[in-house]
Amino acid sequence: MQCPLEMKPRWERRKDARPQELLAAALDLFVERGFASTRLEDVAKRAGVSKGTLYLYFTNKEELFKAVVRDTIVPALGAAEDMIASFEGSSADLLRAVMQAWWANAGATKSSGMIKLVMAEAGNFPDIAVFYREEVILRGTSMISGLLERAVERGEFRPLDVFLTTQTLIAPVLMLMLWKHSVGPCEMSELDPVAFIDSFLTMTLSGLLPRAP
Amino acid sequence: MQCPLEMKPRWERRKDARPQELLAAALDLFVERGFASTRLEDVAKRAGVSKGTLYLYFTNKEELFKAVVRDTIVPALGAAEDMIASFEGSSADLLRAVMQAWWANAGATKSSGMIKLVMAEAGNFPDIAVFYREEVILRGTSMISGLLERAVERGEFRPLDVFLTTQTLIAPVLMLMLWKHSVGPCEMSELDPVAFIDSFLTMTLSGLLPRAP
Amino acid sequence: MQCPLEMKPRWERRKDARPQELLAAALDLFVERGFASTRLEDVAKRAGVSKGTLYLYFTNKEELFKAVVRDTIVPALGAAEDMIASFEGSSADLLRAVMQAWWANAGATKSSGMIKLVMAEAGNFPDIAVFYREEVILRGTSMISGLLERAVERGEFRPLDVFLTTQTLIAPVLMLMLWKHSVGPCEMSELDPVAFIDSFLTMTLSGLLPRAP
Amino acid sequence: MQCPLEMKPRWERRKDARPQELLAAALDLFVERGFASTRLEDVAKRAGVSKGTLYLYFTNKEELFKAVVRDTIVPALGAAEDMIASFEGSSADLLRAVMQAWWANAGATKSSGMIKLVMAEAGNFPDIAVFYREEVILRGTSMISGLLERAVERGEFRPLDVFLTTQTLIAPVLMLMLWKHSVGPCEMSELDPVAFIDSFLTMTLSGLLPRAP
DNA sequence: GATGAATGAGAATTCATTCAT
DNA sequence: GATGAATGAATTCTCATTCAT
Known part of the structure; x- marks a missing residue:
């Protein structure tokens, strides 16, 4: 029993x-x-x-595709949300942790291939596009946006446009995913995802300009 | 006559x-x-x-596709290369100018839709993938890498990993392109490309962390 | 069971x-x-x-054609080979029996139509041509040649060029087959295959010239 | 003028x-x-x-085909008819001469390829079949039949069924033609047309059976 | 007369979907 | 529930034929 x-x-x-x-x-x-x-x-x-x-x-090929999308893409988000909720430490460290976890849990798996596919086929599946926007994009961006808002409130980050910054932070992970599943296979040897995310965050956090002394 | x-x-x-x-x-x-x-x-x-x-x-559908790729994607690169070659001013301004021009000349046009398609179909067209890597990716990254190297040499940018930074700078434009042609159409109203690129560069150049006083 | x-x-x-x-x-x-x-x-x-x-x-039309050739033409040969192997009697009678059986078993059936077709299409199907040469022509000619050799050895036939004679003996049956499936349908009424083969063999065996007294 | x-x-x-x-x-x-x-x-x-x-x-492909047939096959007959009309000598020699000339003038040329084609396509072109029967077959057989009748009358050949014997004499030339244009190209090296016709006539004239006494 | 761009009917082939067992 | 044989709509590609120049 x-x-x-x-x-x-x-x-x-x-x-x-x-x-x-x-x-x-x-x-x-x-x-x-x-x-x-x-x-x-x-x-x-x-x-x-x-x-x-x-x-x-x-029922048919289309429903199978939708089922795969639902089954594959959504689960990865839960882990990230939990991490943010329970994390203690600086926002910069949290951001690092979230993005690396994101890559490890979603990007490095097959689900990143589905994201490529969803983008390619969105036009042919209006309801997949809606589902994707609501279940993946909105949840994903809210998560990052919340993190940013809290960081700004606490004075850990300077004032910033939360929406645009969120999109910016999503970009590199998205790029890694696409890379991995298109031209990447040949090029990938050179682009180490962990180092790339790390480099991206270092740049994003501290800027490219030399620090005023 | x-x-x-x-x-x-x-x-x-x-x-x-x-x-x-x-x-x-x-x-x-x-x-x-x-x-x-x-x-x-x-x-x-x-x-x-x-x-x-x-x-x-x-000859057939495949060749038509290849012809479209060749005809559409390559031309956009020329303009950006010329701009870099002839630009006078700070590297930060050049970077802003290049990325905005890139969006205007390529991203905002239909060719950005082809880039999405190339990524989606790369697996089905090995020679398109090769062509794309050589004619688009390598040329594009060389362009950005050259700009960065010069900026570092001149002391305009702090020392940085040129390869990883190049990828980072490409990411947001790529993301805009994909956005525009997949789920974007509904969301796009909220994401202004020009503002997005501007925000991205501000963040990238100055960092998210508050400046040391 | x-x-x-x-x-x-x-x-x-x-x-x-x-x-x-x-x-x-x-x-x-x-x-x-x-x-x-x-x-x-x-x-x-x-x-x-x-x-x-x-x-x-x-798999496709070509394979269907090949399958028909294999399925149709080969079986007819077996019967003739068996007949030769088991026949007892004079070589002249055996030749008569073989040729009449050949017509009855192969010529008079649809398979003779395929032979016409193979000859017409041989150029377009190299491997059918090879198959046909090896499985049909070589087997068929060996069969006749063997018969002739034995007849000469036994003194039943005068010394002769086995290869050329074999081709000669094949010619009338081949002609009947082609006749039947091309212009024949109109003419055929006049050309009785059994009588034709009989006449051919009489002529071939005894010659056209009047016998020396 | x-x-x-x-x-x-x-x-x-x-x-x-x-x-x-x-x-x-x-x-x-x-x-x-x-x-x-x-x-x-x-x-x-x-x-x-x-x-x-x-x-x-x-006018169209079909008419072109018919024109080729008319233009190619008919002319070859004239020469043979002339030869028979003017030949002086034994009927056996005439037969040899006619058949060798026939091969040389028609068989060895491209027109023999057309004969193969006519047989293959006769079903698709009823009027080609009619034309072919009347202009080629009837003329050709009349020619041979005439020769045979004369030879029998003169006592040069033994009494024989003119119609069947005519068909028999046509068979080897027809076979050579088909051979040449189908599986022959590979096999042909071994089958010398002149020797084949010669052998055929020797066999036909004197028979395969050993001569009495 | 000559040209060759354009046409569109026609045939091979693929594959999601159904359904009798 | 499971199977896999059968279906036929859909799509690519070919080529005889037409016709404006």
Whole structure:
């Protein structure tokens, strides 16, 4: 009773796992080949089921895509929100921690490939675009904006335009994600994400101009 | 003799214009709908010709796409290179001027839509990816890197990692481009590109931390 | 257990039969209309399936054609080879029997139409040409050559150039096949294959010249 | 006046030559690639004119094909007919001479490729088939039949079925023609046409069976 | 007459989706 | 629930034919 998962016969557990296996397979292929070039037959094959089975869980290709987006992109945000809520220390350190965690939890995983895809296909999926804006962009920017507001209030950062600064802070992570999944594969050897984020923050925090003595 | 262009029969002049008309139509549709969802018949129709005509000028859809990339993305780089070469004034001002010009000449035009597309489709077109890396990324980064090196030599900027800083400076423009052509259309009202670039550079140049008194 | 074939669900048995049904339909149409003029949709329709189904069994039109060639032409040779191996009697009688059987088993069937087609299309299908030469021509000529050699050894035939004689013996059957499937249909009434082969062999065996007394 | 051809300005003679140049080009390509695979643009290009020009001389592809057939196949017959009419000597020698000349004048040239093509495409061009039967087959067989009848009358050949024997005599030449233009190109090295015809006639005239006493 | 740009019907091929078993 | 054979709409690409210049 305490552990109901273990009590199911194996094939039933398998049945419960089907959607996840299909989502995982779909994620792989969508990221690898893009939406249009991904054949549902290949998704099914990779998940070890038949084409027909896929339709037992997802009405059509579009819904599968949406499910992958929902399943992949949202979870990464939770971790970052928790971190901000519980962090103690300087805002500069928090910003560093948040951005590095962000990369580690989202950027370095396959979900960053989905972000590329969402941007590419947004035009073809109006409701994905809405979902993405509300669930990902708004939540992500609120998180950063809140951090900035608090830092300014506390005098840790100078007065600044919160909205524009938020966008600025998002840019490098977004760029890393796109890099990783497009031309990056060849170039990436040279661009170390951790160092890049670190460099970006150093620059952003202290500025490029030499300090007045 | 003085005006040989005028002496051509009308349909021959037409022929000279066809490739450009087709490229323009293709650019529109590729940006609007993506590679796979763009039907060649629609491209032809928008250019005011028939399906078959398109094939007189471009071997197939892939070649049309490549031609659009070449025709669209490369030209924008020239202007920026010229500006850097001839600019007189502080490096900070030059950086501002270059980035604003970059947005005006490339970002604000349809070519920024192609950049999104190239990133999305790079995996499906290995030679487009190679072309893009060599003709766009390398040229673009060299341009910025050169500017930074000169600024550091002259003592206008503090010592910095040229490669990482270059990537950092590219990020916001790239982000603007992607924004404009994906979820942006709804959000864009709030994100003014000129103000964004300006804010980014202010932050980057002076830092977020309050100045030491 | 005793009758596993019967235990398959109906549509699976169907599946097993499909390739043959399609090959039969394709044979009909290829012979009737030639390679280029045969539309795959018509082949599918004649086999009672849809266009797409055809592609479940044959990669493309070319492969379908090759499959028809392999499926049609080769089987006819076996019968003739067996006959030669087991025949007892004079070589002249064997030659008569082989050639008449050849016509009956191959010439009079649709496969002779494919031979016409192979000759017409050989240039467009290099590997069909190779296959045809090796599997049909070489096997067929070896068969006849062997017969001739044996006949000469036994003193039943006078010494002769085996290679040239073999080609000569093939010629009339080949001609009948072509006749049947090109201009023949109108002319054929007048040219009775059995009588023609008989006449040919009489002439070939005894010569046109009057016998020396 | 006696030589009006020579008096025309060069471009006019050229104009007169156009149809012939086009027919020659079409012959080449039809023989090489078959009817359906021959593109009219290629025919025009090979003749050194534009696609449109071709339509000044031939209504469509089908008419061009027919024109090639008429222009190519018929002329070869005249020579053979003349030879028979004027030949003096034994019928056996005449037969040898006719068949060798036939090969030399028709078989060894491109027109033999057209014969292959006519047989392959006869089904698609009913009037070509009629034309071919009347102008080629009937004339050709009459020629041989006449020769045979005369030889029998004179006691040079034994009594025989003229019709069947005629077909028999045609077979090897026909086979040589087909050989040359299909699988032959690889095999041909081994099959010398002159020797083949010679061997065929020797066999046909004297028979395969050993002569009595 | 000659040209070659333009046309558009037609055929091959792909793949999301359905459904009998 | 699971399967995979079957479907047919959709799309790319070809090429005979037309026609303005």
